[in-house]
Amino acid sequence: MALQGRRILLIIAGGIAAYKSLDLIRRLRERGASVRVVMTQGAQRFITPLSAASLSGDTVYTDLFSLTEESEMGHLRLAGEADLVVVAPATADLLAKMAAGLADDLAATALLATDKPILIAPAMNTRMWRNAATQANLALLESRGMRRVGPNAGPLAEGESGPGRMAEPLEIVAAIEQMLGGGVLAGRRALVTSGPTFEPIDPVRFIANRSSGKQGHAIAAALAGLGAETVLVSGPTAEPDPPGVRVVHVESAREMLAACEKALPADVAVCAAAVADWRAEAAPQKLKKKNGPPPALKLVENPDILASLSKPGNRRPRLVVGFAAETEKLIEHAREKRAKKGCDWIVANDVSAAAGTFGGDANTVHLIDAGGVEDWPPLSKREVAARLADRIARFLERKAAE
Ligand code: CTP
Numbered sequence: 001m002a003l004q005g006r007r008i009l010l011i012i013a014g015g016i017a018a019y020k021s022l023d024l025i026r027r028l029r030e031r032g033a034s035v036r037v038v039m040t041q042g043a044q045r046f047i048t049p050l051s052a053a054s055l056s057g058d059t060v061y062t063d064l065f066s067l068t069e070e071s072e073m074g075h076l077r078l079a080g081e082a083d084l085v086v087v088a089p090a091t092a093d094l095l096a097k098m099a100a101g102l103a104d105d106l107a108a109t110a111l112l113a114t115d116k117p118i119l120i121a122p123a124m125n126t127r128m129w130r131n132a133a134t135q136a137n138l139a140l141l142e143s144r145g146m147r148r149v150g151p152n153a154g155p156l157a158e159g160e161s162g163p164g165r166m167a168e169p170l171e172i173v174a175a176i177e178q179m180l181g182g183g184v185l186a187g188r189r190a191l192v193t194s195g196p197t198f199e200p201i202d203p204v205r206f207i208a209n210r211s212s213g214k215q216g217h218a219i220a221a222a223l224a225g226l227g228a229e230t231v232l233v234s235g236p237t238a239e240p241d242p243p244g245v246r247v248v249h250v251e252s253a254r255e256m257l258a259a260c261e262k263a264l265p266a267d268v269a270v271c272a273a274a275v276a277d278w279r280a281e282a283a284p285q286k287l288k289k290k291n292g293p294p295p296a297l298k299l300v301e302n303p304d305i306l307a308s309l310s311k312p313g314n315r316r317p318r319l320v321v322g323f324a325a326e327t328e329k330l331i332e333h334a335r336e337k338r339a340k341k342g343c344d345w346i347v348a349n350d351v352s353a354a355a356g357t358f359g360g361d362a363n364t365v366h367l368i369d370a371g372g373v374e375d376w377p378p379l380s381k382r383e384v385a386a387r388l389a390d391r392i393a394r395f396l397e398r399k400a401a402e
Helices: 018-030 049-056 067-072 075-080 092-100 106-113 126-130 132-143 169-180 214-225 253-263 305-310 330-341 381-401
Strands: 007-012 034-039 084-090 118-122 152-155 161-165 189-194 229-234 246-249 268-271 278-280 299-301 319-326 345-350 365-369 372-375
Touching (some): 007 018, 018 034, 018 084, 018 169, 034 049, 034 106, 075 106, 084 169, 092 118, 092 132, 118 169, 126 132, 126 161, 189 253, 214 229, 214 268, 214 381, 229 253, 253 305, 268 305, 268 381, 305 330, 319 330, 319 381, 330 345, 330 365
Parallel strands (some): 189 229, 189 268, 229 246, 319 345
Antiparallel strands (some): 152 161, 278 299
8 A cells, every 4th residue: 555654644724625634534544544633723613523533543633732632642742743744725824824933723833843744735715825925925835845736726615716726635645645755656657648739731720629638637747646757748738737747749640649659668658639630731831822712631640649559569558548539429439449449448528518528627537448337427637637547556556466
């Protein structure tokens, strides 16, 4: 187990995202970590110490001056007996206290007293997040070596939308594994394709598609988060390069294939790019309007990167994962695609206009392997990425044990 024997001090502050911290406790314990929990007064308005204690299997600490708690565990010991301190959710208020070095409750005191690495998972309203005070506090904390995961953008509890959602539990787990070293994918190599391809028509025009690259980029970030040495081969997108990932920027399908082949060998390849199936025979000079019919485009087929990576041979990654973007007969078409391309898994997603997948943040997918179909609930693209990375890690772990 990836976190066997590691000791996490989890500080839960008062925000609605506190409910996700209960799942975080469960996920950490599943991986063999022991979790000791400190809750602020505010946190106790959202979740009860009893829920956290049931999941952590340990006393939950809430009070700086409680004689019973203090006699069992002073705040200095609390801070010292951990390999890592995680603050999730980290509210704007607690971040401000940390930046100022205040120690007016148990959480703030433990944070001031610890000399252990600290990971913060901020969660707050978008306007509080964007406020210059919060940003300055964060910059200060990061300059002191604290690490941060999230926040993600998306709908917030108050009905608004924007950055401020706490990172998902599995993303926090990945960040923890990365900080403690030896993530479950440490020593593994991953290759991910993402984004659209641009296929030139002439030196100034091209054929493209609506892929945003969000899903592929999130997958690369999630795999790197689990410790994999990750190469992301990306077509043109507005997405920033994910941290900890080597990004190779390409434009056309042929460039993407060449970059992928160069990135081999890899233990796993995930093809999330929306590669153009055809390219035009590009004109060497800009096509000009003439008095006559508009020019006809002659299309030729592009190489299929997924099929090419799936070809049997000693350079084939142990696990090749493709995506099937379909507008109808999702499972049937995705199954056919899996067989045709020779990949191991297909992540099938509905890209009909009604599903809002292209360019949006949400994704309802089905994971298809040789054994059958697994329906996943509607998830954000980051959640899909975290789940997929987790599945990939478990698959490779199983293969290594065989
Ligand atoms: N893919 C690829 N190279 C291509 C075309 C597709 O690597 N030239 C990969 C995509 O990254 C994705 C999978 O193949 O993982 C499915 O792509 P999709 O466009 O949905 O399928 P197509 O092969 O284009 O089939 P169809 O046009 O019949 O839907």
